[in-house]
Structures are given as structure tokens and as C-alpha cells.
Amino acid sequence: MADYSHDTTHEHPENPIKYYIGVFGLLMVMTALTVFVAQFDLEEMFKHTPVLEHFSGILNAIVALTIAAIKALAVVLIFMHVRWSSRLTQVIAVSAVFWLLIMLSFTISDYITRGGWPTTLGQ
Amino acid sequence: MEQQKEAGMIGMWIFLVTEVMFFGGLFLAYTIYRTNYPEGFLYGSHLLNVKLGGTNTVVLIVSSLTMAMAVYYSQKGERKKLVTFLAITLVLGLVFLGIKYVEYSTKIHDHLFPAASLYHPVTPEENPTSEHAIPSNLQRPVQVFLWIYFLMTGLHALHMIIGAGLLTTMILMARKGRFTKNYNSPIEISGLYWHFVDIVWIFLFPLLYLTGFHLTASGH
Numbered sequence: 001m002a003d004y005s006h007d008t009t010h011e012h013p014e015n016p017i018k019y020y021i022g023v024f025g026l027l028m029v030m031t032a033l034t035v036f037v038a039q040f041d042l043e044e045m046f047k048h049t050p051v052l053e054h055f056s057g058i059l060n061a062i063v064a065l066t067i068a069a070i071k072a073l074a075v076v077l078i079f080m081h082v083r084w085s086s087r088l089t090q091v092i093a094v095s096a097v098f099w100l101l102i103m104l105s106f107t108i109s110d111y112i113t114r115g116g117w118p119t120t121l122g123q
Numbered sequence: 124m125e126q127q128k129e130a131g132m133i134g135m136w137i138f139l140v141t142e143v144m145f146f147g148g149l150f151l152a153y154t155i156y157r158t159n160y161p162e163g164f165l166y167g168s169h170l171l172n173v174k175l176g177g178t179n180t181v182v183l184i185v186s187s188l189t190m191a192m193a194v195y196y197s198q199k200g201e202r203k204k205l206v207t208f209l210a211i212t213l214v215l216g217l218v219f220l221g222i223k224y225v226e227y228s229t230k231i232h233d234h235l236f237p238a239a240s241l242y243h244p245v246t247p248e249e250n251p252t253s254e255h256a257i258p259s260n261l262q263r264p265v266q267v268f269l270w271i272y273f274l275m276t277g278l279h280a281l282h283m284i285i286g287a288g289l290l291t292t293m294i295l296m297a298r299k300g301r302f303t304k305n306y307n308s309p310i311e312i313s314g315l316y317w318h319f320v321d322i323v324w325i326f327l328f329p330l331l332y333l334t335g336f337h338l339t340a341s342g343h
Contacts, residue, residue, distance in 0.1 A: 014193075016195060017192070017195065019144075020191045020192065021188075022184075022186055023188075024187075024188040024209040027184045027187075028184060030179050031177070031181065031184065031328075032214070034328075034329050035173070035333065038211070038333035038334075038336040039331065039335060039336060039337055040211070040337055041337045046321075050321065057161065060337070061334070064329035064330065064333060064334075065326075065329070065330075067329070068325050068326045068328075068329055071322075071325045072322045072325050072326070075321060075322055075325070076318075076322070077304060078191075079187055079188075079191045079314075079318045079321075080314075080315055080318050080319075081189070084241065085132075086129060088133060088138055089132060089266070090134060092136040092137060092140060093286070094135065095140060095144040096139065096144075097143075098142070099140065099144060099147075100143055100147045101264060102143065103144065103146065103147055103148070103151060104150075104151055107151055107155075108151075108154065108155070111155060114286050123190060
């Protein structure tokens with residue numbers, strides 16, 4: 001019989017509360033940051049900035065999603081214990097992101113290559 | 124015992140993968156419709172109440188912390204603290220649902236529920252002082268946004284209701300002393316579920332509430 005108790009990448013810390021408080025602080029700061037940034041029209045602000053000008057229309061969304069992804073990662077790693085979980089659990093957690101990206105990228109590339117982007121849906 | 128526990132946790136993780144795909148499909152719909160109706164999404168988003176949405180975000184973050192604490196004390200076998208933190212988490216979940224109820228009833232009162240005759244928003248010409256007026260050329264695209272809003276937040280709220288039911292069950296079981304240091308899998312699994320529902324909201328809040336926030340802030 002497999003002994004799963006040693007199949008962990010890191011031992012659970014004796015006192016994880018300081019990690020939990022840390023993640024809580026990060027989540028609160030990131031929430032405040034995303035609300036603060038959302039007050040500005042980043043497309044308007046950076047429409048003449050090299051590189052950033054090419055992201056017109058999605059700059060605010062990119063910033064918001066990056067912040068959300070960092071928050072989600074902190075919750076998964078610490079609150080959901082993935083950092084201290086077995087390899088198998090870690091692989092399953094990563095697979096969720098993998099399948100999600102397949103669904104999103106294949107569907108959107110299909111839309112782009114058929115009718116152009118934005119699509120002609122409902123028009 | 125250890126192997127049974129690991130099997131249970133992996134089963135929950137596989138269920139959460141299916142949940143990611145479930146909500147992922149809705150986020151995909153959001154992306155496609157937002158690309159088609161950018162003005163509708165900007166305008167629709169700024170109809171939502173950022174203060175209430177932000178409060179709910181904070182409520183959920185605090186509830187995730189208290190849930191993590193509950194799991195920790197279940198591992199330590201401290202029954203009293205376990206019950207206390209589960210109860211705080213449950214109360215915060217109910218606060219979230221209460222605020223959601225206020226938001227929904229405001230939208231329905233403003234004739235912004237996007238179904239059939241329930242959706243007849245005023246135009247700025249009809250009522251220049253109204254904060255929920257929608258120009259007639261944007262009423263259809265905003266209706267699409269509101270459908271996505273009600274569908275996604277509604278399914279999220281359904282998950283919250285299920286989570287509150289789970290927590291209630293866990294509190295009752297914990298009070299009866301059903302959990303020990305060596306047997307706390309139901310608590311850990313409920314914790315994973317609760318944190319997952321929090322993650323969904325982490326994405327919903329900026330995508331729904333903050334997308335048009337700069338319109339409000341700059342006085343449009």
C-alpha cells in the first residue's frame with residue numbers, strides 16, 4: 001500500500017496562521033489596488049505610449065485580470081494548501097488552468113479566424 | 124486513514140476542476156459578448172454599485188481567512204475554536220447573500236432585470252436626473268451585459284447558498300464532536316469548496332463591477 005504521508009513536497013508548517021494573515025493582507029491590498037486602478041481610463045492615458053498603445057481597449061482588463069490572478073494564486077497556494085499538498089493534488093490543480101486555457105484559446109481563435117474579431121454576432 | 128483522506132481530497136479537487144470548466148464557459152461567454160458589445164459592457168458595468176460589490180469582496184476575503192482558521196483548528200482538534208470560526212464564516216456568507224439581495228432588488232426595482240417585460244429602462248431624455256437611465260441605442264447591448272451579470276452572479280450566489288448549507292452541517296457535526304485530530308476530512312473539503320467560491324468572486328468583481336468604473340469616476 002502506498003504511503004501517502006511522505007508524498008508531500010513540503011512539510012506542513014507547524015504554525016500556518018502567519019501565512020494565512022499574510023495572504024489576507026495581500027488580498028485586501030490587491031482589492032484596494034484594483035479598485036484604485038479601475039478609476040483611470042488606461043487606454044486614454046497610454047494611447048501614445050510605445051508598446052502600450054497596441055493594447056488599446058484591453059489595457060484596463062489586462063491589469064484587472066493580472067491582479068485577480070495573483071489573488072487567486074495566493075488563495076490556491078496557501079488557503080487551499082496546494083503549496084503543502086501531494087504532487088498528485090498539485091498536478092490536478094494545474095490541470096484545471098490547463099483545460100481552461102485550452103477552452104478559452106481554441107474557442108477564441110475559432111471566432112477570430114471565422115468572422116473576424118470582434119465577431120458579427122447579432123449584427 | 125491517511126490514504127483515505129488523500130483520496131477524499133483528490134476527489135474534491137477533481138470536482139473543483141469541473142467547476143472551473145463550468146464557470147470558465149461563462150467567462151468565455153463574457154469575453155465574446157464583451158468584444159461584441161464593448162459600449163454595452165462599459166455602460167452596463169457602471170450601472171452596478173461598486174460600494175456594495177467591493178463590500179462583498181471584503182466580506183468574502185475575511186470569510187476565506189476564517190474558513191482557513193477553522194480548518195487549522197480542526198487539524199489541532201480544538202472543537203470550540205473550530206465551531207466558532209465555522210460560525211463566523213457562515214455569518215459572513217449570509218451577509219454576502221444579504222447584500223446580493225439588496226443589489227438584485229434595486230436592479231429589479233429600476234426595471235433593469237433583463238427578462239422580457241421586466242426590462243424597460245428609462246432613457247436620459249425621459250428622465251435626465253435618473254442614475255440608471257440608458258440611451259435607447261445602448262439598451263440592447265446593456266441588456267446582454269445584464270444577462271451575463273445576473274447569470275454569473277446568480278450561479279455564484281447559488282454556490283454560496285450551497286456553501287452556507289455545508290457550513291451549517293459542519294457546525295452541527297462539529298458540535299456533536301464528530302471530528303477529531305485524525306478525522307477532519309469533511310471540514311477540509313468544505314474549506315476547499317468555500318475558497319473556490321471566493322476565487323470565482325475574485326474574478327467576477329473586477330470584470331463586472333470595475334469595467335466601467337472610470338466612467339463613473341470621471342463624471343460621465
